[in-house]
Amino acid sequence: MIRTDTASTRRTIVRKPGNVDIKPQRMGFEFGPSVPRYWLRQSYTLSHTMNALSVLFPQGEQFFVDSVRHFRDRITDEALKREVRGFIGQEAMHSLEHDAMNQHVKDQQMPIAELEANLEIILGLAKKLPKRHQLAITCGLEHLTAMMADMLLARDDVREDMDESMRPLWVWHAIEETEHKGVAFDVFQEVGGTYAERTFYLAFSTAMLGLVASYFTGRMMLNDWRNFSLQDGARGLWRMWGKNGSFSSLIPTWLDYFRPDFHPWQHDNSELIAHFKKQINAYIAPQYRQGNRKTLQ
Ligand SMILES: [Fe+2]
Ligand SMILES: [Fe+2]
Numbered sequence: 225m226i227r228t229d230t231a232s233t234r235r236t237i238v239r240k241p242g243n244v245d246i247k248p249q250r251m252g253f254e255f256g257p258s259v260p261r262y263w264l265r266q267s268y269t270l271s272h273t274m275n276a277l278s279v280l281f282p283q284g285e286q287f288f289v290d291s292v293r294h295f296r297d298r299i300t301d302e303a304l305k306r307e308v309r310g311f312i313g314q315e316a317m318h319s320l321e322h323d324a325m326n327q328h329v330k331d332q333q334m335p336i337a338e339l340e341a342n343l344e345i346i347l348g349l350a351k352k353l354p355k356r357h358q359l360a361i362t363c364g365l366e367h368l369t370a371m372m373a374d375m376l377l378a379r380d381d382v383r384e385d386m387d388e389s390m391r392p393l394w395v396w397h398a399i400e401e402t403e404h405k406g407v408a409f410d411v412f413q414e415v416g417g418t419y420a421e422r423t424f425y426l427a428f429s430t431a432m433l434g435l436v437a438s439y440f441t442g443r444m445m446l447n448d449w450r451n452f453s454l455q456d457g458a459r460g461l462w463r464m465w466g467k468n469g470s471f472s473s474l475i476p477t478w479l480d481y482f483r484p485d486f487h488p489w490q491h492d493n494s495e496l497i498a499h500f501k502k503q504i505n506a507y508i509a510p511q512y513r514q515g516n517r518k519t520l521q
Contacts, residue, residue, distance in 0.1 A: 237413070238487035239303070239406070241494045246310030246404045248317045252509025253393050255328035263387040268451050269441075269460030270385070274394075275329045276440035279339050280433075281322040285315040287347050288366065291358040292408055295415045304410055311407040314400045321393060335447055339440050346436060356417055360425035362408045363417070367426060367481050368433065370405035370488055371474045373398035377496040382470050385463075392507040399500050405488040419484055426481050 240246075264270040289312050299305050330336040350361060376382055376398045383391060412422060445452060464471045480486055 237410075238489045239410070240307070240403075240489050241492055244403050244494050244497060246307050246314060246400075246407065248310065248313030249396075249400075249508065250317050250512040251321055251393075251396055251507060252512050253321050253324055253507070254509075255325055255389070259328065259389040260387050261332060263390045265385040265460075265463065267460050267463075268448070268453065268456045269445070270463060272444040272448065273437070273441045273460070273464070275334065276339075276437055276444050278322050278325050278329070279336060279440055280343065280437065282319040282326070283340065283343050283347055284365070285319050287350065287358070288362045288408065289315050290351075291355065291362040292411055294355050295359065295411055298415050299411060301414065304407075304414065307404070307407045308411065311404045314404055318397055318400065321397070325390075325393060333447070335443055339443060342440075343436070346432075356412075356415065357421065357425065359408065359412050359415070360417060360421045361429050363412050363422055364426035364429035364481075365433065366401075366405060366408045367478075367488065368430065369401045371477045373401035373405075374477070374491070374493050374496070375470060375474060377402065377500055378493070379470075392504060395500055396504045396507065399497050399504060402493060402497050409488055423482055426478075430478070 260266070262268055262271040264274050292308060292311060296305075296308055299308065326336050326340075350358060353361075376394060383395065386394060463469055466472065477491070480491075
């Protein structure tokens with residue numbers, strides 16, 4: 225929905241569609257012995273890659289929350305204030321659910337604690353940047369997560385690669401990342417963030433995420449080196465970066481962010497949310513089915 229176009233800012237302000245609600249929902253996922261070690265396409269390489277990404281979420285999402293929360297008092301728009309509350313609550317829930325998954329991976333003797341300690345140092349450095357630059361990093365990383373979320377919901381082949389014991393976590397996370405994909409961006413615009421800042425920090429955050437995720441994946445693989453195979457590595461890389469790969473297919477969407485009038489909701493994929501939300505509600509643990517609409521502050 226296009227809200228307004230102000231001559232003073234020369235910015236077209238796009239808001240989320242009215243049928244998208246940003247509300248946190250605790251799911252209570254559990255990951256028992258029935259989850260295969262190589263739960264993604266039965267691939268050692270791909271499963272370690274996604275396990276490494278999951279390690280980034282709890283602390284990374286806390287960074288997102290802190291960077292948005294810092295500017296909360298400067299937001300005057302009531303609708304955006306409500307969206308910020310929803311965003312903070314949703315990211316807090318994601319951290320909890322990914323903590324459960326990370327504990328499961330840790331139980332397989334993976335070096336989760338070491339990687340979390342490394343991440344704390346990296347994010348500690350990012351926290352030394354000016355607050356608006358931290359918010360620009362959040363906007364960039366939220367663009368990356370929204371791209372991956374859209375791909376996961378839109379591509380049956382990508383979801384079918386996931387073992388069904390893991391799929392609900394990732395589908396649920398993708399739904400909520402889509403619901404709140406415009407929030408950090410709208411806050412950034414509201415507090416005077418510039419085109420140069422947001423585009424620089426998209427490039428910067430993409431490079432940093434690439435480095436950190438590759439290093440973390442490498443550490444996971446090294447820890448499990450007995451199951452390494454060149455064939456699995458080559459197939460995994462092709463699946464991610466080859467023709468129509470899960471990541472290579474995202475490059476055009478990544479570039480959209482460099483358009484001066486870019487806004488996350490110019491790509492209205494709210495119908496995907498509606499479609500998957502019905503399915504995912506069946507996975508809410510009984511203790512969270514009622515009354516878990518509390519928004520964390
Ligand atoms: Fe999230
Ligand atoms: Fe997010």
